[in-house]
Amino acid sequence: MRECLILAGGLGTRLAHLVPDLPKSLAPIDGKPFLNYLIHYLLEQKVEHFIFSLGHRHAQITEFLQKNFSQLNFSIVIEPTPLGTGGAIVNSLDHINSEDFFLINADTFYTISFDQLESFHMKNNADITFAIKPMINPFRYGTIECDIFGKVKHFQEKKMMDFGLINGGINIINRKYFKEKKSGKVFSFEKEILEANVNKDRFYSLVQDSYFIDIGIPEDYNRGIIEIPVYKSEKIKKTLFLDRDGVINNLIPNDYVKTPEEFIFTNGFLDNIEKISNEFDYIFVVTNQQCIGKNIVSLEALTKIHYKMTSTIRQYKGKITKIYYCPHLINDFCKCRKPEAGLLDQIRAEFPEVRFTHTIFIGDSETDMQAAHSRNIKSIFFNHSNQTSSSIQKDAEINNWDSALTTIYNLSINKA
Numbered sequence: 001m002r003e004c005l006i007l008a009g010g011l012g013t014r015l016a017h018l019v020p021d022l023p024k025s026l027a028p029i030d031g032k033p034f035l036n037y038l039i040h041y042l043l044e045q046k047v048e049h050f051i052f053s054l055g056h057r058h059a060q061i062t063e064f065l066q067k068n069f070s071q072l073n074f075s076i077v078i079e080p081t082p083l084g085t086g087g088a089i090v091n092s093l094d095h096i097n098s099e100d101f102f103l104i105n106a107d108t109f110y111t112i113s114f115d116q117l118e119s120f121h122m123k124n125n126a127d128i129t130f131a132i133k134p135m136i137n138p139f140r141y142g143t144i145e146c147d148i149f150g151k152v153k154h155f156q157e158k159k160m161m162d163f164g165l166i167n168g169g170i171n172i173i174n175r176k177y178f179k180e181k182k183s184g185k186v187f188s189f190e191k192e193i194l195e196a197n198v199n200k201d202r203f204y205s206l207v208q209d210s211y212f213i214d215i216g217i218p219e220d221y222n223r224g225i226i227e228i229p230v231y232k233s234e235k236i237k238k239t240l241f242l243d244r245d246g247v248i249n250n251l252i253p254n255d256y257v258k259t260p261e262e263f264i265f266t267n268g269f270l271d272n273i274e275k276i277s278n279e280f281d282y283i284f285v286v287t288n289q290q291c292i293g294k295n296i297v298s299l300e301a302l303t304k305i306h307y308k309m310t311s312t313i314r315q316y317k318g319k320i321t322k323i324y325y326c327p328h329l330i331n332d333f334c335k336c337r338k339p340e341a342g343l344l345d346q347i348r349a350e351f352p353e354v355r356f357t358h359t360i361f362i363g364d365s366e367t368d369m370q371a372a373h374s375r376n377i378k379s380i381f382f383n384h385s386n387q388t389s390s391s392i393q394k395d396a397e398i399n400n401w402d403s404a405l406t407t408i409y410n411l412s413i414n415k416a
């Protein structure tokens with residue numbers, strides 16, 4: 001049975017002047033309490049047992065649930081005094097039966113796939129798994145740093161930065177793990193469990209670039225009033241990420257493309273690029289160019305090569321929105337050389353209407369697939385040399401450009 005613990009005991013201080021006399025989770029959104037939307041969303045995600053941890057103004061929430069959700073399978077747990085997030089979970093454990101349960105904050109609305117998060121949690125045999133949201137200017141939140149497989153390495157305190165991955169407030173917790181780690185009756189889950197154990201325990205995170213809002217501050221509450229009823233944020237652009245070498249142009253064995261003359265388009269690429277371009281709002285090239293760091297190819301030569309690429313693609317009525325390349329060497333250990341996802345994050349930060357949920361990545365290397373995977377982007381492996389590829393994680397595979405369009409349709413990022 002899928003169980004979800006909902007922490008709704010917060011004081012809601014910052015919203016108090018807008019919704020006096022109401023707990024934050026009952027703040028009205030288009031005439032209905034916020035919690036109403038949240039419960040309907042959780043029902044869509046097949047939550048079967050709801051455990052509400054209440055504190056401040058608990059009687060109003062209990063009354064709301066009894067009146068409006070009498071058919072719902074729910075339990076109510078009341079904090080006698082504020083226990084902190086960790087204490088609130090401990091206080092609720094007796095009502096939870098599953099080995100692994102979902103935990104969410106009652107002031108965030110984040111439309112992830114519970115199925116996806118749960119299978120990721122199980123696959124990794126994780127202690128705790130987070131859904132993480134790519135966010136521009138994330139200084140209101142702490143951010144999470146993880147490796148390309150989603151293993152959490154570090155929790156970064158709130159600070160000014162341009163872009164980061166935040167904990168969107170939906171976690172899966174292994175019950176047995178939590179019981180072993182809990183420290184007393186009053187404590188912070190974030191500080192005393194997460195931050196204290198991040199280096200030794202199995203914390204994983206999965207990117208879910210879906211709609212997210214935290215109604216805890218007036219500005220975002222006002223935005224939520226408009227957006228939550230339609231589940232939507234700004235307009236979203238359908239996006240394609242293309243690797244370059246081996247995908248757009250032929251590989252040169254044991255060498256780099258050093259001149260425009262050496263840049264030869266792969267078979268069928270130009271014949272299909274118009275139709276493929278029509279399927280996407282944006283197409284970005286995402287490429288490792290270690291030849292720059294090695295001083296084998298100058299920036300000037302690279303510019304000429306890329307001019308040939310983009311102008312030819314334009315002649316064939318295709319488009320390239322922008323080219324992103326990593327110039328570093330393997331041993332620089334930069335954050336942008338694939339399989340690291342730095343270039344993808346840079347695109348996401350510079351083009352706010354890009355969503356990883358609505359993006360497809362086509363590449364011919366395992367590292368391309370890993371970079372895509374680390375951001376939960378649908379991946380197509382371009383297997384031009386028909387190599388054995390069963391060990392490579394990917395969503396689809398093609399071996400020529402004529403089959404690309406059908407494969408793109410079948411991945412149906414529209415529905416995401």
Ligand SMILES: [Mg+2]
Pocket residue numbers: 243244245246247363364365
């Ligand atoms: Mg390649």
Ligand SMILES: [Zn+2]
Pocket residue numbers: 326327328334335336337
């Ligand atoms: Zn780099």
